[in-house]
Amino acid sequence: MAKIAYQGEPGAFSELCCAAFAAGYEPVPFPTFDTVFQAVNSGEVQAAMVPVENSLAGRVDDVYRLLPDRDLAAVAEHFLPVHMQLMTLPGADRSKLRIVRSHPMALSQCRKTIRRLGLIPDAARDTAGAARELRDSQDPEVAVIAPRGAADRYGLEIIESDCQDADRNVTRFLRLLPEAEVSWPAPGAVPMLTSFVFRVRNIPAALYKALGGFATNGVNMTKLESYQEDHSFEATRFQAEAQGHPDDPAMKRALEELEYFTSDRKIIGVFNADPYRISRQIG
DSSP: OOEEEEESOTTSHHHHHHHHHOTTSEEEEESSHHHHHHHHHHTSSSEEEEEEEETTTEEOHHHHHHGGGTTEEEEEEEEEEOOOEEEESTTOOGGGOOEEEEOHHHHHHTHHHHHHHTOEEEEOSOHHHHHHHHHHHOOTTEEEEEOHHHHHHHTOEEEESSOSSOSOOEEEEEEEEEGGGOOOOOOOSSOEEEEEEEEEOSSTTHHHHHHHHHHHTTOOEEEEEEEEOTTOSSOEEEEEEEESOTTSHHHHHHHHHHHHHEEEEEEEEEEEOOHHHHHHTOO
């Protein structure tokens, strides 16, 4: 069976996403996003599943900073509803809890619960890893925020279910393959997205001029993020997504105009819009 890499430990949300949307692959855990990408590039695994943004906590910075330089291509997007569970050692005294440990994204999705309980948030590398560490440490003063399956896997007790700040809590994932193995799909009846990165030239109004082609050609841009580079406040890379296929006449004209005002433009993904996006009319 082909293998798909994810960041975290068994029981993490990324593993749940692999099970839900990549059932033909064997999920393989890796400690960091960098090692996930290295595993795909080296051929150790055939694909990767990585989170890119959450409806409550926002973007996953590490993924977008690493992805453009890793020779990988996004071939699909997946939206996973996220339900956070607050768990402790079995029988732990709630009045003696001091610390809640989880991935920073999970902690940021549960701020209201953490504040209400008066707990000190402590960042961990991933949600399921925090659950395993609690099992190993047997610290009665520590609680963990993780998926429900992590409680079963590591023998913990859920003391509050669905402790996220909002019911509609969704994480968007991208499925990645080696760039050399990917041919962009042909335009079809299903709405498509084009994901790309670029740097603007150091000239006045460069970003305004670069993006003007999307407006004049009627192309809907659904995402635009900026990242500082080279330890400088002057070097900026942008990651963007727009509705449509690169071969659509309007998108083609918009990308040509973008290229005129930018450098290092690279398409990192062309894929069908996920049914969740279509049903919710996201972007």
